[in-house]
Amino acid sequence: MSDIHNDTRLTSTEREAVQGVVDRALRASQNDDRTGIAAAIVCGEWILEIAENEVNTFGDPTKHAEMVVIAAVTEKLDRKELSDCTLISSLQPCEMCLSAMRFAGIKRVIYCAQQANVAGKYFVFPDLKIEDFERAGEAFEYIGGVSEKEVIHLYAAGDE
């Protein structure tokens, strides 16, 4: 049984969503045409959407899993404000995705693999850490490293 089930920092729906993105990332990583990075958006007791990285699918460098899931949920809810939502990702959100999350008003982010433990290619301004972003704008909350051991092999050497 994974540690995630005992992590009281997360709601039960958030824990379920973490397991969902882990499963989706692992499944995608086994397919040559897909990329094993997944993200979800939770609102209260609902997992609104789970999406995966589509950079290689569409050859579009902006299609990170977090961007895809934000676009999908804003379309589904027909509103661009997601301040009541939690973003969950199998990999620490990069600078682009953190910023997109803030534009959507999302104030809570939970992720598995942490920047310090993964390949550099997932970040483009490596001297800016999530702590710098946290200090540089309106407050947001982040919980990193949940279920990290289940996915770290995907990202440690930058395989995905």
Next chain:
Amino acid sequence: MSDIHNDTRLTSTEREAVQGVVDRALRASQNDDRTGIAAAIVCGEWILEIAENEVNTFGDPTKHAEMVVIAAVTEKLDRKELSDCTLISSLQPCEMCLSAMRFAGIKRVIYCAQQANVAGKYFVFPDLKIEDFERAGEAFEYIGGVSEKEVIHLYAAGDE
């Protein structure tokens, strides 16, 4: 005649693209359904694409003009690497767009209205400036404030 025609820091195609994004932004701003922010991508002597902000069109907070133009050009060229391109925007790229630009390998960015002169809403980590991003990763070049006076009225109070 605008100052832009005498700005030797820009290539003639880049100058033409600046005028193109200014015109597109001004035109879009006159339409209730559109947003007066535009961006272009230049490759050598070619303006590959000019796009505008589609956040309100699609209710999707990730659809900044720069994101739209990067997605369009990577699709058009069928490659996600744009290191031979210049990104041009009518408004200083926010943190999300700067990061997307770096994922695409773009190393040169030119913009009109500068962060210091526009409403805060266009940036989500206001204590991080473009200089911080420049110092925090691989080098890129930026030229801000070109033709600023032609568009600053759109952004000074956050109208667009």
